Amino acid sequence: MSCADLDRLVISYTIEGEAVNKTPLRVGSGKREQYLGPVDNPVMTYMVGGEERPVIPGSSWKGVLRSEAERLVNSSPEIRDKKNWPSWRACNIFELAENEQLRKKEEEDPCVVCSIFGNTGVASHLYFFDSLPKEKPTLHVIRRVAIDRVVGSQSPGRLFDVQVVPPETRWGFRMKIVNIDLKSDTPQAFLLSHLLRQLIDGIQIGGGRSVGYGEIKLVSETLLVKRMRIEDGILKKDEYRGEEALKILGVK
Template sequence: MAGDASLFYDRFDNRRRIIGRLVAITPVRIGSGGGIPEPGAVDNPVIRDAYGRPFIPGSSFKGVWRTFAEQVLGQLANGDRGCCDPLSEPCLSTKSVKELKKEHGKNLQALAQAIYEQLCPACRLFGSPHFAGRVRVRDLLVIESSWPGFYEIRPGVAIDRDKRTSLTSRKYETEAVPAGTAFTFEAIVENATEEEWQDLLLTLFPFIRGELPIGGSTGRGLGRVRLENVKVASVTVSNLRQFLIGGWESISTEEMKDVCRASELNPGGGENV
């Protein structure tokens, strides 16, 4: 399947949509980054949309997902080749790509195949500078009925690491979204091989069991989440016309447990699968 030209992006082969609810088991903190603080404002506010509501950027969820995939997929891959470190030792360098371009010239299909074959399992799924990944994660928007309309404020104080004492002059406040708040989850998987699809499902199970934290201050107990009510819709050539006319609403969804059964995967009876 890896060599099938239809599984690149010049032709449509399949598209899958994974939807669900990401529920905060403990308070969750996704920081808003820089900016000039206003007088009286919280030192470390959470990221908000234009209406002041919390949300989780799709890149934040995808980053945690990819990091976990890099840890485990290399152990599951056939052969001795595992996943790369995309920052220090990428599986395919810019120099290697230039050499491949010289070798294959204007034969773009052969060039794409050569690049794909040298990528590690994580880069094939989540992308690299030289290959568009299979997975796109939408921003996770808050489900307003689950959000109480306010944020938790957690006080903190800086620690002198040498004296092992607190620095009372350096107090700060951290903002977090309260536990119980839920966010919409949607991921689109494009033209994945069956092996890639199984890899993706395997790396999603820990989110369903609530084992992978997200956001900041996870070492202080924040950020534990659980993915619930996971469903999958699939578009292939056989129902492509139906999808183009009616969109995702016209495509039936399957429960996660049924998708796992069809892919010959057993998630171990997780309560939310």
């Protein structure tokens, strides 16, 4: 698969459905004043229909899945030799930003992660959209105690408030995959199928993950997959739901 093939459409998948957070969720914004005083860690919100609604930005979905992709690739180097996939590696995107020679080399021959998610010189094949709750939730504020790292106990008087979206909140979810055939025997399809399985099984997103916040999963029963492909010069469109959607995504 070429990473420069986005000037034409070969195949695309639009995945729509609902996600539900199983634990308190906090995608934070800067500190701001509330009616009852300042909240130290408020959630990010959008104005929707004149009301503030919490939001999971598309960038948060992309970031957590990219990290998961890098973790899988770095922990399974044997796949590179077993499948004869030279691109089965994960580059250091921070090194690319500082080393122009390394960046140019990676743009010419990107690792499997960059070939999917993109980098400074390679376009992404994935598009994530902001997620809003299906219904307006009541935001909760949790008061926590800061821990003194030196003595390993609480710091007297060091309290802080964390605003969270309560568990069992339903969110809209939408993402798009362009020019990666999920039925192909390629490292990109293999890695993407793993990531989609992770979304259905559950991942953590946002702040407070080390204390259990942010566990969220796609609700498989709500999935709708719209596939578009070009065959013999003809645009073909198909839709899949439920079990068929999971199969077309390579998840089941």
